[in-house]
Amino acid sequence: MTIPDAFQSWFTLQGWTLLPHQREMTARFAAGHSTLLTAPTGTGKTLAGFLGSLIDITQTRPNGLHTLYISPLKALNYDIERNVTAMIEALSLPVRVESRTGDTSQHRRQRQRAKPPHILLTTPESLMLLLSYPDAAKMFGTLKAVIIDEIHQVAASRRGDLIALALAQLEAYSPGFRRIGLSATVAEPELFCGWLGLENKRVDHLDSRTLGMAEAAPxxxxxxxxxxxxxxxxxxxxxxxxxxxxxxxxxxxxxxxxxxxxxxxxxxxxxxxxxxxxxxxxxxxxxxxxxxxxxxxxxxxxxxxxxxxxxxxxxxxxxxxxxxxxxxxxxxxxxxxxxxxxxxxxxxxxxxxxxxxxxxxxxxxxxxxxxxxxxAGKLDGDVPQPGAQDVLAQFILNAACSAPVTPETLYALVRTAWSYRHVSYAEFETLFRFVVDGGYVLRNYDRWHRLSETEQGWIPASPQISRRHRQNIGVIIEAGKLKVRRLHGRGGKYLGEIEEQFGQSMRPGDTFFFAGEVLAFERIHDMTLDARPTAAREPLLPTYSGGQMPLSTFLADGVRGLLQSETTLNELPAVVRDWLRLQTRFSRLPDRQYLLVESFPRGKLYTLVLYTFEGRRANQTLGMLLSRRMERYELHPLSFTITDYGLAINSVEQVTDGMIHDLFSPDILADELEEWLADSPMLKRSFRRVATIAGLVEQNSNAARKTLKQVTFSTDLIYDVLRKYEPDHVLLRLTRADAERELLDLDRLTDLILTFRDRIAFCELPRPSPLSLPVILDVRTERLPGGGIEALLQQEGPEAAAERLMQEVVDGLDG
The missing domain is CATH 3.40.50.300 (P-loop containing nucleotide triphosphate hydrolases)
Known part of the structure; x- marks a missing residue:
């Protein structure tokens, strides 16, 4: 595709020179090729993705939707719309571009379906909503290109599963459209190419750096x-x-x-x-x-x-x-x-x-x-995984809302999505039957009869089913939210949302940080929290579920490697270098060959520290499992503390060298894990997420949003009934898989235990080591049931305690 003179003149006027990968992407678009483009940030990936579409629309003057742009963030959609619109207006192009997100007005949504723009910018959830309407085939029948931005961010998630299924559906409506993936940071491009295309369709990878483009290193x-x-x-x-x-x-x-x-x-x-x-x-x-x-x-x-x-x-x-x-x-x-x-x-x-x-x-x-x-030019990041089946259950109902479906034809379509290429027909049929009537126990209730069979195929059992489904499309399951209203005089202004559980814990007069100011709580009414600005100090800090990012396996291994390199250690800041050298005098440093485990007295208790470098979720799980096994050994564990780097368990009795291998045995992943899960509310938490995504319960009902308490009550009740009367229900199977992946980080923990089972460096010490201080003094401590010896753990402030303990280490070495 030749760059038209009008475009070229405008680029020159802006002082821009098209980069090699931008020209190559334009040529590939003209040839009808699908491409995954990886290019550093600031090298014009967005222009590379859109330029072929803008030229093609200008030359062919299509009547209908031409290009679909999908991004994970609303803010990114708004930014792209602003930039692309500025270019269109400057060149007076006959191109209409609009965004479609959860913030789009109802009037604009209806107009977009009746008269689609040439370019539609949207999110995975909004796209799936559009695909649920009977006119979806007409709206997307003219599609020529789909651009997925920041593909590394979405492909390895449940939102990526939504996109993968959407791509399969779009292919049925408009076969052969171009698929364009954009990212600056893809560690394994061949996997993302597979995810982006059909099994029988090759997606080329274009790395801007292979075209001789010199970039400034950060x-x-x-x-x-x-x-x-x-x-x-x-x-x-x-x-x-x-x-x-x-x-x-x-x-x-x-x-x-x-x-x-x-x-x-x-x-x-x-x-x-x-x-x-x-x-x-x-x-x-x-x-x-x-x-x-x-x-x-x-x-x-x-x-x-x-x-x-x-x-x-x-x-x-x-x-x-x-x-x-x-x-x-x-x-x-x-x-x-x-x-x-x-x-x-x-x-x-x-x-x-x-x-x-x-x-x-x-x-x-x-x-x-x-x-x-x-x-060193190294990258990390999650890679696409097999698709979550609760998302597939949601898609089955979504497809039926659009047009009658049969299990056989829909299964054939689903298998063309990379994420679901290995799903067996037996698995799919079980999910389909669940969507039809909920399963053996739940089919006795009209509430869960969602599909009815007709001569053309299966359709929603009632218009209400379709309406409820569309109100709850998506895979982002959040805790209940309260709107925060900042009161001023007799009126007020909405600032945002906090989680219901945090709001319910406050009393009138309590203060908290939000939207950059300190507010004083007054009341909660109709899911709205009213508060006034205040000058009070020591406010509370709202808590948010799902906010903690896991330490990547790649970076964890990098830290272990750094601790092994004397050259690298010498380049660290002096205060950190001295801290680590003191550790080597007192104990030893962790490394890639051995799992360092330390045991030492602390007041009237004993502390066991394991330097795992496996992230908070894996350490949380390990803490619960080891505590259970320590209880069997009558070591009486009381509490444990976790960070991304390690785990510390406090107990009445001391762990010795002869015990550690039995405590850390791989069978802990069977016996203790099953006992813990049977007693833990964790599976109910996973069931709530799986059941909501699969459509068994809804977060939204008409214009209202259910509280977390309401949703939890419903899902807990259903969970208990299924456990008792239908223990092989498909959602219980999916719940276990979800918990192992999302809450327990069981794969990562299993690798840790199997890798270091017979390679434990156990150090029995007279007092806490320098390296243990960030772990044992972390303020986020998990109290174990029946511990009840709070007084034994009372200490001064964390930093003062750290300095005191560090001085004890130095004094001990000098003495």
């Missing part, structure tokens, strides 16, 4: 601070002066954190220290759409000096004035970090600049390992 360093990072903690309060200083030097900075709670807290710290009154804002997914759009607008206009943000803006958004990124807290993954770093100096010839600011000394190691990986 400049990434540890943020220099006057104070040393503490032994424990998660907020980096010690570094606030230096963070503000770097913000003052930059044109615009983005300060990334890993959770919404951290965003609220760090924003307050920065604001209180902001003597220059620099304009700083906060952005996360729990704020209202209006607040988020206003913040995006201010950033785009260059009116903010800094933005404290979560992952809600880490993908794709292009703000030209951002010249610095500060990552506060360990990055948890190399690819994720590169995405965030790429928000600064969004140009191919200008290096991105970023500082990493660890919250504690263990995180310094993680930051150093991430920097080393970036310099």
């Amino acid at each position: 400049e990434v360093a540890i943020l220099p601070t006057r104070k040393a990072p503490p032994y424990n903690g998660f907020m980096a309060l010690y570094a606030v002066p230096e963070i503000l200083s770097e913000i003052a030097k930059a044109r615009t900075a983005i300060v990334f954190v890993n959770t919404r709670a951290q965003a609220e807290l760090l924003f307050q710290f920065l604001w209180e220290a902001n003597e220059e009154a620099l304009p700083i804002a906060i952005y996360h997914a729990s704020l209202t759409r209006e607040m988020r759009l206003k913040t995006i607008s201010l950033m785009a206009a260059g009116k903010l000096r800094a933005l404290v943000a979560t992952s809600a803006i880490e993908l794709g958004i292009d703000w030209g004035d951002v010249d610095l990124v500060i990552q506060v807290g360990a990055p948890k993954g190399v690819s994720r970090l590169l995405q965030r770093i790429g928000r600064s100096n969004h140009r191919v010839d200008v290096p991105s600049k970023a500082f990493l600011c660890s919250a504690n000394r263990f995180e310094v190691l993680e930051c150093e390992a991430a920097i080393a990986a970036i310099r």
Whole structure:
């Protein structure tokens, strides 16, 4: 495809020169090829993805939907719409582009179905909603291209399963459309190519770096601070002066954190220290759409000096004035970090600049390992997995809402989706029967009769079934939410949402951080929490489920490798280097060959520390399993503490060298696991998610959203009934698989136990080791049932305790 003169002239006017991968993508589009494009951030991937469509629409003047763009974030859709619209208007192109998300008005949604734009920007959930209508075949019958942005973010998730099934459905409506995947950070492109295309359809991988394009390597360093990072903690309060200083030097900075709670807290710290009154804002997914759009607008206009943000803006958004990124807290993954770093100096010839600011000394190691990986050009990240079957159950009903279906024809379509290519007909038929009537027990209730058979095939049993389904499409199952209304005089303004459980725990007068200010709780009425601004101190911090990012396996191994390298250790900050060298004098350092386990007395108790480097979920599971086995040995475990790096268990009796191999035996994954799951509410939590995604219960009912308490009551009741009367029900099987994957991280834990079963370096010590301090002093402690010896664990503040314990180590060595 030749670049038309009008386009070329406009590029020249902008001072742009089309890069080789942009020209290649345009040529591939003209040839009808599907492509996965990987290119560094700031190298024009979006233009590369859209340029072929814009030229083709201009030349062919299609009547209907031509290109579908799918992204995981609403904010990214808005940003892309703004940029593409600006180009269309500048060139006076006969192209209509619109976005379709959960925020789109009802009037605009109806118009988009009646008269689709040439380019529609949407999310996985909104696309599946469009595919549920009877006119879906007509709307998507003219489709020529599907662009999936940030493919690394969605393909390995349940949202990716939705997209994979949607692609199969779209192929039936418009065979042969082009499939374009875009990403800066794909570690295993061949897997993503498979996910993107049909089994019998080849998708080429185009890496911009293979075309001779020179890119500026990112400049990434540890943020220099006057104070040393503490032994424990998660907020980096010690570094606030230096963070503000770097913000003052930059044109615009983005300060990334890993959770919404951290965003609220760090924003307050920065604001209180902001003597220059620099304009700083906060952005996360729990704020209202209006607040988020206003913040995006201010950033785009260059009116903010800094933005404290979560992952809600880490993908794709292009703000030209951002010249610095500060990552506060360990990055948890190399690819994720590169995405965030790429928000600064969004140009191919200008290096991105970023500082990493660890919250504690263990995180310094993680930051150093991430920097080393970036310099070596290494990537990590999740890869596509077999599709979740609760999503498939949702898709079965979705397809039936659009047109009559039969199990045989729908199964043939599903098998063309890469994520479901290995699903057997027996598995599919079981899911189909579940969608029809709920199964052996539930079929006795009209409520779960969702499909009826006609001569043409299976259709929804009533219009109400279709309506309820459309209100609940999606796989993001959140805890119950309360809208937060900031009262002012007799009126009020909505700021966003907090989780119902947190709101219900407050009493009138309690204060909390939200939307960058301190609010005083007044009341909850009709799922709305009313609060007023206050100057009160020591407010509470809202908690959010699902906010904790797991440490990637790749980065964990990088930390282990770093601890083995004397050369690398010498390059660490002096305070961290001295901490690790003291550890070698007192105990030893963890490495890739052995699992380091330490045991030492602590007051009237004993502590067992395992340096696993396997992330919080795996360590949480290991803590529960080891505690159960320790109880069998009459060691009387009382509590355990977890971090990404290790696990510490407190007990009345001491674990000895002769016990550790039996405690860490692989059979712990059978005996103790089954006992724990039988007693744990964890399976009910997984059942709630699986049952909601599969459509057994609904979060939304007409205009109202059910409370978490209401949904939990329903799912717990159904779970108990199925366990008793239909223990082989398909949802119980899916629940177990979901818990093992999403809550227990069982695959990762199994690999750990099998790898180090006979390679344990056990050190029995007289007191806590230097390396143990960040683990044993972490404020997030899990109390075990029946422990009840709180007084034995009372200590001074965590940092003071760390300094005291460290001094004991030094005194012991010197003595």
